[in-house]
Amino acid sequence: MQKITTFLWFDDQAEEAAAFYTSLFPNSRITRVARYGETGPGAAGSVMTVDFELAGQKYTALNGGPAFTFTEAISLQVECADQQEVDELWAKLTADGGQEAPCGWLKDRYGLSWQITPRVLLDLVAGPDRAKADRVMAAMMRMQKIEIQPLLDAAGG
Structure with missing residues (x-):
């Protein structure tokens, strides 16, 4: 079990980035996509987080908006x-x-x-x-x- 996961903040490209990164390395995959609900802050139904693995290591990508780069x-x-x-x-x-x-x-x-x-x-x-x-x-x-x-x-x- 991996106890610490790297968390990456994207504006609105989390799913696209995770798909790109997982295409680069063997033993990589998207494991879960969570969507915003009615209470936001993202639009209802839009991607909130994407959990993925690169070469077996876990990451989470967030669509958090442009506040941080x-x-x-x-x-x-x-x-x-x-x-x-x-x-x-x-x-x-x-x-x-x-x-x-x-x-x-x-x-x-x-x-x-x-x-x-x-x-x-x-x-x-x-x-x-x-x-x-x-x-x-x-x-x-x-x-x-x-x-x-x-x-x-x-x-x-």
Whole structure:
């Protein structure tokens, strides 16, 4: 049982966003859609919340109106196995109005920030060789989408 669920506030795109996100990752699905009743604040019958799972992790999306928007202060990090996975997720998440940002970060079309991170980057910067980690970090700082080969080249010195 997952005790803590990430709760995402959307203006009015909760169901659309949940459908998009669940299309990106295996073991993902929409599990429940709740609708506003007569007492609102949304229009009766409109989507209030959408519960969904991404790669088995639970999330809830709320249609809460325009009072709040996402910031980069919170992001969803996706650990990727290889460059192909990085490239595919990057392309899908930046499509249709998404925005690239430095160091493997991006905002999707709904304004939610993501970090598309190859596992090798995490391993290289956390390794015991601080000089190698610093070279890898310096290479990563020059990137938007993370490219694995330049990281490996930097690691090699």
